[in-house]
Amino acid sequence: MKAAIIYSSVTGNTSTLAEIICENMSKYTIETDLIPVDEFHPEQLHNYDIVTVGTYSWDNGELPLEMEEVFEAFEDEEVKHITTGIFGTGDSFYPYYCGAVDIFRDMLYVHTNLAVTLKVELTPQEEDLHRCKKFCDRLASEFAVVS
Amino acid sequence: MTQVDQSLSKIKLLNPTYPNKATGIINGESSGLLNWNDIAYPQMYDLYQTLLANFWKAQEINMQDDIKQWDSLSETEKDIFLRINTQLASLDSLQTPTMTHVMDYVTDSSFKAIFAVISQQEAVHNESYSYILSSIVPLREQNERFDQAKEDPMVRKRNQLILDSYEAFRENPTPQRLFELAINSINLEGIYFYAGFAFFYHLARKQKMLKTSTMISYIQRDEMQHAYFVSQFVRILLTENPELNTKENIQYVYQTVDKAVQLEKEWADYILKDIEGIDIGEFHSYVEYLANKRFRQIGLDNFYPERDNPMEWIHVFSDEMMNETKSDFFEQKSRTYTKVSSSNGFDEL
Ligand SMILES: Cc1cc2nc3c(=O)[nH]c(=O)nc-3n(C[C@H](O)[C@H](O)[C@H](O)COP(=O)(O)O)c2cc1C
Numbered sequence: 001m002k003a004a005i006i007y008s009s010v011t012g013n014t015s016t017l018a019e020i021i022c023e024n025m026s027k028y029t030i031e032t033d034l035i036p037v038d039e040f041h042p043e044q045l046h047n048y049d050i051v052t053v054g055t056y057s058w059d060n061g062e063l064p065l066e067m068e069e070v071f072e073a074f075e076d077e078e079v080k081h082i083t084t085g086i087f088g089t090g091d092s093f094y095p096y097y098c099g100a101v102d103i104f105r106d107m108l109y110v111h112t113n114l115a116v117t118l119k120v121e122l123t124p125q126e127e128d129l130h131r132c133k134k135f136c137d138r139l140a141s142e143f144a145v146v147s
Numbered sequence: 148m149t150q151v152d153q154s155l156s157k158i159k160l161l162n163p164t165y166p167n168k169a170t171g172i173i174n175g176e177s178s179g180l181l182n183w184n185d186i187a188y189p190q191m192y193d194l195y196q197t198l199l200a201n202f203w204k205a206q207e208i209n210m211q212d213d214i215k216q217w218d219s220l221s222e223t224e225k226d227i228f229l230r231i232n233t234q235l236a237s238l239d240s241l242q243t244p245t246m247t248h249v250m251d252y253v254t255d256s257s258f259k260a261i262f263a264v265i266s267q268q269e270a271v272h273n274e275s276y277s278y279i280l281s282s283i284v285p286l287r288e289q290n291e292r293f294d295q296a297k298e299d300p301m302v303r304k305r306n307q308l309i310l311d312s313y314e315a316f317r318e319n320p321t322p323q324r325l326f327e328l329a330i331n332s333i334n335l336e337g338i339y340f341y342a343g344f345a346f347f348y349h350l351a352r353k354q355k356m357l358k359t360s361t362m363i364s365y366i367q368r369d370e371m372q373h374a375y376f377v378s379q380f381v382r383i384l385l386t387e388n389p390e391l392n393t394k395e396n397i398q399y400v401y402q403t404v405d406k407a408v409q410l411e412k413e414w415a416d417y418i419l420k421d422i423e424g425i426d427i428g429e430f431h432s433y434v435e436y437l438a439n440k441r442f443r444q445i446g447l448d449n450f451y452p453e454r455d456n457p458m459e460w461i462h463v464f465s466d467e468m469m470n471e472t473k474s475d476f477f478e479q480k481s482r483t484y485t486k487v488s489s490s491n492g493f494d495e496l
Contacts, residue, residue: 011444
C-alpha cells in the first residue's frame with residue numbers, strides 16, 4: 001500500500017503538520033511520499049491508494065493559488081478508488097477558518113473516498129499531535145483487513 | 148558578520164553597482180531597483196498583492212445607521228466607545244512614522260515596498276477613527292477625548308513600553324534595536340488592539356454600531372496581515388543574522404510579550420469592567436491564547452497553557468458580511484460542490 005502527502009506551505013505551519021502526519025503513517029508501515037506542491041504532477045495520483053492533501057488558507061478562506069492545480073487534478077483524473085484525507089492550517093481570526101480545507105473537502109467527497117479532515121491553528125500544538133494520530137488511524141482503518 | 152550594536156547606515160536610494168535582488172534584509176547589497184520577479188523571498192510578492200487588494204477607505208462606509216443608534220447606547224457604552232476609539236487612534240499614530248522610518252534601513256526593496264504599504268494602511272486606520280468620531284460627537288468633545296487619551300496614566304504606561312523601543316531605534320538604529328522594535332510592533336498590532344476589538348465586536352453581537360465594527364473588521368484584517376509580515380520579517384532577520392539569534396533575544400521576546408499581555412489584561416480590567424456580557428476572566432485567557440499564537444508565528448513555543456480560542460466571536464467579518472463592493476484582485480472562483488459534513492460518512496477532526 002502506498003500513500004502520498006501533497007502539501008503547500010509558506011511559513012512552515014502546514015509543512016510541519018505534513019511531516020507529523022507522514023511520521024504517523026510510517027507507524028502503519030504504509031510507505032508514504034511527502035510531495036511539496038511544486039513537485040506535484042497530476043499523473044502521480046495513480047501511484048497511490050491513499051492521498052492526503054495539506055493546505056493553508058488565504059484571501060477570505062480561499063485556496064492558495066498554487067493548490068489550484070492539485071484541486072483540478074482530482075477533478076480531472078480517475079480517482080474514485082483513492083482514499084483521501086484533507087488537512088490544513090489557518091487562523092481562526094479570519095472569517096473562514098481553514099476555508100481551503102472545506103473547499104477541498106466538498107470536492108474530494110464527490111470525486112474520491114474521503115475519509116477524514118483536519119484543521120489546525122497555525123503551528124501544531126500538543127493536542128494536535130493526538131488529532132494527527134487519529135487522522136492517520138482513520139485513513140488506515142479504510143484498509144483494515146477483516147479477520 | 149553583522150555587529151548587532153553597530154548602527155545601520157541609512158541606505159542610498161540607488162546603488163547601481165549592487166544587484167537588484169538584495170543580499171540581505173539589513174546590511175545587504177541592493178541596487179535599490181525593485182523587480183518583483185527577481186526577489187530574495189518570492190512569497191513577499193503574494194503578500195504585497197494581498198495587502199494591496201485589501202485597500203479600503205473610511206468614507207466607503209456609510210455611518211448613518213450608527214449615527215442613528217448612538218443615542219440609544221448607555222452612557223457607559225458611549226464613554227467606553229470614545230475612550231477606546233481615541234486609544235486605538237493613538238496607537239496607530241505611532242505606526243505610520245515608525246514603519247516609514249524602518250524603511251530607511253531595510254536593504255531589500257521588496258520588504259521596503261511592503262513597509263510602505265503597511266504605513267499607508269496605518270494612515271487609513273488613523274483616519275477611520277477620526278471619521279467615526281466626527282460622525283458621532285462635535286469637534287470640542289473629540290479634542291477632549293484625545294486629551295483624555297493622552298493623559299490617561301494607563302494608556303501612557305502601555306504606550307511607554309512601545310515608545311521606548313521605537314525611540315531607541317530612532318536614536319541609534321542598530322540590528323539589535325531593529326529586532327526589538329519588531330517585537331514591540333507585534334505587541335502593538337497583535338496584542339494591544341484586542342481589548343478594543345472585543346468591545347466593538349461585543350456591540351456588534353448586540354446588533355449595535357455595526358458600521359463601526361465593519362470598519363474595525365477591516366482594521367483587524369490589515370493588522371493580522373501586518374503581524375504575519377512582521378513575524379516573517381523577524382524570522383528572516385534572525386536567520387540571516389545568526390548573531391541576533393541568541394538565548395537572550397529569545398528571552399527578550401518572551402519577556403516583552405508577557406509584559407504586553409499583563410498590560411493588556413490590566414487595560415481590560417479597567418476599560419471593560421462595566422461592560423455586561425464580557426467576562427474579564429475569559430478575556431484574560433483570551434489574551435494568553437492570542438500571545439501563544441504570536442509566539443508560534445515567530446517560530447517559538449507557547450509560553451502560556453495551550454487552550455482553544457475562548458472568545459471565538461472576536462473575528463473579522465466575512466467579505467460578504469462587509470458587503471464588499473470592490474472587485475477582488477484575484478478573481479474568486481465560483482465552485483460548484485455542495486457543502487458536506489461528517490454526517491456524510493467521514494470524520495472531521
Ligand atoms: C493574507 C492572508 C490571508 C489569510 N486568510 C486566511 C483565511 O481566510 N482563513 C484562515 O483560516 N487562515 C488564513 N490565513 C492564515 C494562514 O492560513 C495561516 O497563517 C497558515 O497557518 C499559514 O500556513 P503556512 O505556515 O503553512 O504557510 C491568512 C494569512 C494571510 C497572511
